Amino acid sequence: MANVNENEMIQLEHVSKIYPTGQKAITQLDLTIGRGEFVLLEGESGAGKTTLLDLLLKDTEPTEGTIRVNGIDTGRLKKRQIYRYRRMFGVVFQDFKLFSDFTVYENVAFALRVSETAPEKIRGKVLEALREVGLERKAKLYPGQLSGGECQRAAVARAIVNQPAILLADEPTGNLDRKNAMEVMWLLHRINEGGTTVLVVSHSQEILKNMKKRIITLQHGRIVKDSSRGGYFYGN
Amino acid sequence: MGIKTYRYLLLMGLKNLWKNKVYSMSTVVTMSVCIFLFSLFYATALNVDSAVQKTEEQISVLIFFEPGVTDQRIEEIGELIRQRPEVKETVYISAEDAWADFQSSVFPEEANLKGILNEDNPLENSDNYEVYLNRIKDQPSFVEFAEGLEGVRSVKHSTDAVNALVKLENVITSVVMGMTGILIIISAVLIRNTLVVGIEAQREKTRVMRLMGAREAFVRIPFILEGIVMGLIGVAVPLAVFWFSYRWGADFMSKEFHLFQDGIRLIPLGRLYPRMVRACVLLGAGVGVTGSLFAMHKLKDKKSRTAS
DSSP: OOOOOTTEEEEEEEEEEEOTTSOEEEEEEEEEEETTOEEEEEEOTTSSHHHHHHHHTTSSOOSEEEEEETTEEGGGOOGGGHHHHHTTEEEEOTTOOOOTTSOHHHHHHHHHHHTTOOHHHHHHHHHHHHHHTTOGGGTTSOGGGSOHHHHHHHHHHHHHTTOOSEEEEESTTTTSOHHHHHHHHHHHHHHHHTTOEEEEEOOOHHHHHHHOOEEEEEETTEEEEETTTOSBOOOO | OOHHHHHHHHHHHHHHHHHTHHHHHHHHHHHHHHHHHHHHHHHHHHHHHHHHHHHHHHOEEEEEEOTTOOHHHHHHHHHHHHTSTTEEEEEEEOHHHHHHHHHHHHOOSGGGTTTTSTTOOTTTTOOEEEEEESSGGGHHHHHHHHHTSTTEEEEEOOHHHHHHHHHHHHHHHHHHHHHHHHHHHHHHHHHHHHHHHHHHHTHHHHHHHHHTTOOHHHHHHHHHHHHHHHHHHHHHHHHHHHHHHHHHHHHHHHHHTGGGHHHHOOOOHHHHHHHHHHHHHHHHHHHHHHHHHHHHGGGSOOOOOOOO
16 A cells, blocks of 8 residues: 655656557656645646646546545545545646636636535635736626736636645646746746645746746656756656 | 525526527427427317217217016116216116107107007117216227126117227327327427537536536536526417417307307317416426436537647
8 A cells, every 4th residue: 555645745656548549648657746846847749748637637547557636546536526526626728718708707706606615705715816816907807808818817816716725737828928927927836835736737948947846847658857856867 | 506506507507598599599499389289289189088078978878678677677787887987877767758758859749649649658668777988988898798787688879989989089199199209309309409509619618617626417407407498488488379379269169160169169278278388398398308318418528639
């Protein structure tokens, strides 16, 4: 039986993922991310970055291996427990995935409605999240009326409004200019300082260099570099 | 989930309905036509059934006795008949009653026959039981039973009329059931298709909802409610149209066919409408739920992406 360390938020042991098409997305991956850590995940297209996020969200199942998140062995979760497990996460997407027919306020509130928060608490929490990302004055606008940077900040507000233990961001700066990208990364850094474990997929070398955080490099579904261990290493 | 969450989901369903309004509207219109047709078939069936029942009440089986059979045996036969479950009412008609009835109906002026037949009764040996049955279709088996009784000379019955009525009722019932089945299928497929269009358009939204930790019920309920609302609107419209059409039809029949008023009078709207509403609401909600459930498999999260 594997050790469960309270300081570890995410632990993957010998995890592989082979899609039905035969494509190997992740191969024998071992990875540990500590509670409250900020980790940047980089790699070329097809390296397995998004698959790794999907595995953590239990949006896809590993072909083999064990995934443990916040002490929960995801392989033992029953189907009817998955929705509750996912409430541990906040997710930010590259293309924001805001609902165009909802205002900024409604988009953020939606995350609370989904998680069945008491209606009387919704307003306060939404306004607090919007204040945190600097969008409290744009609450009544629709996503189509916002800039790209503002959309992504709204998406971050939606992801953090439930105060998740883990924030996953899949290329959150991919559609943004340099200034907006740095603002979003600064926002994620602040959220991390509040104690949230943050895992960000990024392609941007500038971000990777400037953030001064742990960087994990994936290639063909394997970790080929982990800055916390210093330098390159191959195999797991 | 609390009541406020359900209210929120209902609003989401209505919002989906509005966003998908062209498909929703065409579905509701087609469904309304289907349900209106159903209401016409059903009203016809109810009216035919009512007419058949009225006729059944008037058709009787006459049981005549062997000459010289004792009064005690006639009473025994009466008792045996009354014990039969299909028998609704039995009336004993003596030879004297039969003759008096004949005279009063054929020769209302009693004096005309006096002195011609003296006190003779041409209908001597015509004592009989007039038997009314609950359901006309039970007549053949009852006749067979009555013919087998000791002391019974003959059993008069109207086989042709019975057969014709039973056949008519069966045909109408089969047509209504068949048409109802077809209309249910058409309406359910329409609702399913409309919902599938909505589901496909919102696939990404439902995926995001799931990743946020939405229960399956939270994802599905708006679509199911959308289907039910379409079903209910699709029922309300034809029921309203039916109300006015039937009232007009009943007026028309009573004015234009007043000579046959008793024979072809329609069931009053006040008596027929509650049954019609029940049947149509059940049909509409059933079709809505069936269509929604057929569409639900489209809501399953499809993952065909490759690694990135």
